[in-house]
Amino acid sequence: MLVRLLGAVLGRAVRERGADAVNGWWVQVRGWWLRYSFGGSGAAAVRREGFGRGDRGAASVFAALALAGLVGVTALIGQVGVGVVARHRAQAAADLGALAGAGALAGGAEAGCAAAGEVVRRMKFRMEGCEVHGWDVFIAVAGKIPMGLFGDRTVRSxxxxxPVEESDATIGNR
Known part of the structure; x- marks a missing residue:
């Protein structure tokens, strides 16, 4: 009876799926299955079933996208960290190589540059240049570091x- 009344109000053919002891009556209107359930008070409630159920599951999709973004940002921060550490290692190799070269200058400019090159090589970098001016040694080092998806990058230092000049040494003793 309720089904015929619904069809008359809508002016459309209404199909009935039958009664369910727990869920009430199922009726299809305009391609949607509607459920009529009768509560303890005797009032009828209507619920639409099928596609387009609103935003159910949207939180799961949002959480998955947020997690993917978080993983991406973490990977990017990790790659920046790798670059910074490699730059510091290159600077340490250059500093130690220059000190070793300055310490070996008593044997000549070639001996100083050879000592600097050996220290740089042991630190897994390559020496790009070595200049000796008096008792000062200046070196340039470079090395390639793998950056994952960004390819290999070259760090230089x-x-x-x-020797310290006598006028420079007295400044620290004041």
Whole structure:
């Protein structure tokens, strides 16, 4: 009876799926299955079933996208960290190489540059240049670092070392 009344109000053919002891009556109107349930008070409630159920599951999709973004940002921060550490290692190799070269200058400019090159090589970098000016040694080092999806990058650093002038040494003793 309720189904015929609904069809008359809508002016459309209404199909009935039958009664369910728990869920009430199922009726299809305009391609949607509607459920009529009768509560303890005798009032009828209507619920639409099918596609387009609103935003159910939207939180799961949002959480998955947020997690993917978080993983991406974490990977990017990690790659920046790798670059910074490589730059510091290159600077350390240049500093130690320059100190070793300055310490070996008593044997000549070639001996100083050879000592600097050996220290740089042991630190897994390559020496791009070595200049000796008096008792000062200036070297340039470079090395390639893998950056994952960003390919290999080259880090460079320069350093110099030599004896301290007497006027410079007295400044620290004041």
């Amino acid at each position: 320069v350093a110099g070392a030599g």
